[in-house]
Amino acid sequence: MSCAMPVQQRGISFGGFLMGAFLLVIIGISLLKLVPAYIEYARIDSVFAEIVRDSAMDKASPREIRAAFEKRASIDDISAISANDIDIASDGGRLDLSASYSVKVPLFGNVSIILEFNPRSDK
Numbered sequence: 001m002s003c004a005m006p007v008q009q010r011g012i013s014f015g016g017f018l019m020g021a022f023l024l025v026i027i028g029i030s031l032l033k034l035v036p037a038y039i040e041y042a043r044i045d046s047v048f049a050e051i052v053r054d055s056a057m058d059k060a061s062p063r064e065i066r067a068a069f070e071k072r073a074s075i076d077d078i079s080a081i082s083a084n085d086i087d088i089a090s091d092g093g094r095l096d097l098s099a100s101y102s103v104k105v106p107l108f109g110n111v112s113i114i115l116e117f118n119p120r121s122d123k
Contacts (some may be wrong), residue, residue, distance in 0.1 A: 041117045046082065047078065
């Protein structure tokens with residue numbers, strides 16, 4: 001006669017499941033709060049690219065370029081930077097726009113994340 005060994009159970013306990021679910025929820029909520037900052041960065045980056053691709057902007061003054069940014073920014077609802085925050089350079093007749101800004105995203109309680117962005121038109 002052979003004695004069969006009892007089969008060990010596998011898996012996680014209910015407490016382990018709750019801890020894992022809690023961590024996933026906290027990470028998910030944090031990521032959802034960060035998404036709007038990255039969306040606005042993408043909008044700024046695309047507006048810079050639109051302005052650089054516009055052939056009328058090649059000979060435009062910095063004031064006209066900033067006015068063009070303000071118009072596009074109001075359409076795309078960009079509020080992270082203003083037209084005065086844009087650095088305008090011309091490299092060999094090619095327009096180059098850049099900016100530097102940071103966004104403070106409150107997560108929960110007194111915990112916040114600071115994101116720093118540097119959109120450029122010459123990628």
